[in-house]
Amino acid sequence: MKLFADLLERLVFTNSRNEKLRLLATYFREAPDPDRGWAVAAIAGTLDTRTVTPSIVRKLTEARVDPVLFRLSYDYVGDLAQTVSLIWQGQRTTEPVSLDKVVSRLRSAHRSEIAPLLESLLDCLGESERFALLKLATGGLRVGVSARMLKLALASFGDKAPEEIEELWFGLEPPYCALFAWLEGRAPAPAVDRTLLFRPAMLAHPLDAETLARLDPADFIAEWKWDGIRVQALSFDGKRRLYTRTGDDIGHAFPDILESMTWEGVIDGELLVVEDETVRPFHRLQKRLGRKAPSARAIAENPARIRAYDLLELPGADLRPQPFAIRRQRLEEWASANPLSRFDLSSVFPVETWQQIDALRERSRSGGYEGLMLKRRDSPYLAGRVKGHWFKWKREPLTADCVLMYAQRGHGKRSSYYSDFTFGCWQEGAESAGPRLVPVGKAYSGFTNAELLELDKFVRANTTERFGPVRAVTPDLVIEVAFDALQPSSRHKSGVAMRFPRIKRIRWDKPAAEADSLTTLSALRDMPMADQKQQSLL
Amino acid sequence: MSGIDWIFPTPTGLYCAAGDFYIDPMSPVDRAVVTHGHADHARAGHQKVLATTQTLAIMASRYGEEHARQTQAVNYGEQVTIGGAIVRLAPAGHVLGSAQVVIEKAGQRVVVSGDYKRRPDPTCTPFEVVPCDLFITEATFGLPVFRHPDAEEEVKKLLRSLLVFPEKTHLVGVYALGKCQRLIRILRDNGYDTPIFVHGALTALSDFYEQHGVALGELVPVTTESKKATKGRLVLCPPSALADRWSRGFSDRIAALASGWMLIRQRAKQRRVELPLVISDHADWDELTATITDVAADTIWVTHGQEEALVHYARSCGLEAAPLALQGRDEESAA
Incomplete structure (x- = not known):
């Protein structure tokens, strides 16, 4: 110990x-x-x-x-x-x-x-x-070591390639004695039946302007980045699995999906709730997640679908070393050869100029997607977040000016600082009462360390009430909040919920009375988005 | 409460009406009694200041000889009458010259602890227990998570690190008054006689300690040229310099910080400290609670830090207790 x-x-x-x-x-x-x-x-x-x-x-x-x-x-x-x-x-x-x-x-x-x-x-x-x-x-050591870093350390300890560890990983169990025996050269690699194991997922890097300037549009294929959860669906010999991108098996929550997997192979895609051929907001999917066994009603109310991005394997053929363009072709063949239900294909677009793609990214503010993915035509499917192959290009966030209402002490490296902030917008009150603040969200990121110190100081100096680790503050400080989408919510008094809210700027200069109203905010709500016609442009 | 109505908090600081003076006032006043030389207690600009000889000398070196119109130096235990109050200073064991203020009027005694500790410190006079009716205590580390380890063991950690990483410069953040000299003294007592590099902000007070009989051995000022020659050596600097541009000149370094806060891992991590040294010049939880028992006061006022917990503790011992809100104190200003 x-x-x-x-x-x-x-x-x-x-x-x-x-x-x-x-x-x-x-x-x-x-x-x-x-x-x-x-x-x-x-x-x-x-x-x-x-x-x-x-x-x-x-x-x-x-x-x-x-x-x-x-x-x-x-x-x-x-x-x-x-x-x-x-x-x-x-x-x-x-x-x-x-x-x-x-x-x-x-x-x-x-x-x-x-x-x-x-x-x-x-x-x-x-x-x-x-x-x-x-x-x-x-659980949750929080010592700043990711699963990836751990595998790198194991690889360097045993003088193996990190990919070898990745491939075996999901077939191994604690306390990993066979793994260490192999790493120390005392035994052959542990025998693992990999057929139904999670294949390490390929991840994308966020795109910035500097990187974009260095990329040649002709090398890339663009694709919507759908706002669901990334999954891997496997089916061989009548045995089926559904994994998240970290390898958690969530099949039990989606019997409707598993049942529909009459084909064989490994599909990488996005799990969504789709109704009337329209992708529904993320919170609808949340109703299906984390349930041990969903009721028939829950399944019917929030029908799940997987929008396929990639085909990793067919029986007897590992396609991962193939270029993306080839895998995409095989995916389209696979889609037309199999009667698909609860699965469809994600649309792709050839890239002519970055301006054209940027316009596409910003064209619609409607819900269901978060922006675009850019994938190199010649990229193999690689484990992890490998540089230079896949990029995510999110749509510009929405913003609103909100008023700081509550602050809570943070955890981990922010312990003892007030670092979790609840903010609100103005709502018209009854005739005589005038406008009052209603909470619309909570953010704990987006600020620099220096700004955190200033916010912490503001909270301590302007506390009006304390509730354990939470303090209510004088409603004087305006913060500009950025968020990816605004969704209807029955849980919040305001009736809306922000997706990925973060603090963009602290508006020390702006009077609180000039912060946004709930009416202005609600107008930013996502409209349901109908599917684009599927197209193959390769 | 105690029935003592001749001492109470004001926005300027703790005020003794019986003698018409303030204790550690934050802004200029006619008459101040100052417990010790840290900047959050000793300010410039008062008309008259009463303090220990060492504290007055520290104030003079920080703010200039003209920091007050008139000063009165007293020794520990020396009684002075101020208005209707009899005042004396008792050692607090915090830093050189640090004192508790003992005030008596009409058969009642109030003790203001100032900052204090009860652990051994070779650089200052140990804390004296003064029984009283009202004890006004600090509470910087007033939570039961704070139980400071033996300072000497912490120093040994630093010495071990010097052996394990002989190629690295060991940069140690220390408060300029007290912590710096105490750390050096413990290092010397544990056989470390190599010259120690010190940041410019630490030299004046270290010289001052030497003049008052605290031998510190050879100290070398850090210069741009000498930064290269610090491999495997100790460099002491103010905590703020650890994150400052000043610290970049050292090629391969380990950042250490000597402070009571280092007990909390996340605190150390927030400051990017790699080698936390839990060395405190404040009383920890056990010292705070033991002192409340030792002084046998019926009433406890708590200030400076985690008031709520210590007030709760004192009340659970059947004592009258209340938090004393004083302005202008920052929880980590001089811990």
Whole structure:
């Protein structure tokens, strides 16, 4: 446990990517099996200890520490694991506890045994080990190591190509002993039946003007970037899978999609709700996500569809090394050869000039898509966010001038700063009452560190009320909010919800009374968008 | 409450009506008693200032000899009558010359702690427990998450890092008054006798400590040329310089910061600190609560930091307690 705690400690305080890779590789060399495999699982988020919930940790702590003092401490620190590891007064024993022992006991414990187990572990560990234990048990280490970086570290440790790790990854299970045996040259590569495994997804880079200037339009094909969730649909020998772009299996929530997959192959596409051949706003899809088994009614009310972008494999043929233009052709052949229901093709456009494409991007403000994708004609399908192949060119965001209403303390690296902001627009009140503010959204990004300090200062100096970690402020400060779309919402009092709101500018200069009204804001709402006629222009 | 009505907070600072003076006022006043030399306590421009000899010397070196029209230096324990109050200063253990203000009138005693700590510090006189009726305490680290480790162990971490990374310049952020000299003194006590590089903003106060009998060993001012010669050595600078252009001249460096806030990982990370050193000149939670017991006051006023938690604690011990809102304090100004 000590080695793992030290690793986390050092990762937290290391900013350099290379240094982090080096720390990980050193740890893999020093730590024994199966400890190091559990560590990999903890960092990758594949460790299943979901029985330990934050509320168990809170209850345990409140039994040991004055609940008021604990609450104040947690409000201040902004991170549960850090708060508890510091506030816990343990009786340290001298005998070291291995990571394997901790994980095995957590995994095998019955629900009712979890709290006493956690308590006894906390009692026999030191502060940094307590921190590691709580991070590990409650999930979400947040030590600045992505799954990709972890795989790079594994690859460099075993002197393998990162792609080899990617290919095997979804067929492996913690604590990854077979993986380490292979990486250390003690055994052949783990035998994994990859047929139904998730294929690592190819991701795009955001496009900026500078990059655009260097690109030749003739090399590219443009495609709508639909606003749903990116998925991978696999079907072989009657067995079918539906994965998100991070490899989570979500098939159970979409039996309608699985049932329709009578074809064979691997399709990369966008999961959408489509009704009357019109893509419906994202929140309709949200009603289908995260359900274990949707009712027939939920399925009928929000019919799901996959808009296919790419064809990765056909039985016996891996198309990923082929250029995109060829894969697209094969996709179109596949579409005409199979009776498709709940699947259709995403439209593509040849690129003549960037101006023509830019006009297309901005032409319509209607909903369902977020902008354009630009894909190189000759790009193979590569794992991860590889530079220079795929670009996403989002439509320009909408903006509104809103008034800051509430602020909440942030978490993680922003703990103790007021960094989550709720803002509102003016709504006409009853005749005599005059306009009043209604909350329209919440943002916690878009500002620089310097602006964060200014906002934090404004919040502290203009607090009118406190509710735990939330403060209400004098409605004096106007913030210009950028967002990708405005959707109707029954959850919000204002009746609208912003998609990806972020703070674009702080308008220190603008009087609050001149901020936008709800009527002005509502006019920006997305109109449903009918499908374009499918076209093949290759 | 305590029934003591001759001391209370005002927008300018804590005011003692019995003696018509302010304690650590934020703006110029006729008569001020100053607890110690940190800028959020000691300001220039008062008519009369009473403080320890060291604090007055620090104020003079920061603001010039003319920082007040008239100054009165007192030693710890020396009694002075101001108006209807008897005042003396007791050591606070925070930095060189730091004091608590002990005020008596009509058989009642009030102690204003100023900033204080109770851990060993070779550079200043240790905190003195003064039993009183009303204790006005600081609460910079007034939450039970703050339990500072032994400062010497933290210094050993720094020394180990110097051994493990002999190719790196170790840049350590320290407050110019107190933390800097305490860190150097502990380093020397642990056998580190290599010359230490110091940022220009730290030299005057370090010289001042030397003059007051705190030996610091050889200190070398950092210059543009000498930046190249700091590989594997210690360079001390004010915390703000860590993120400043000044720090870019060092090729391969590790950023360390000596502060009580470093206990919170996310805090350290916010400041891009790679080697956090938890060394504090303020009392931690255990020291704050122990002191409340030790002074045996019936009434506790809490100021400077996390008032709410310490007030809650004092009330749960059956004491009268209230937060004392003072203007112009920033939670991290001199921790």
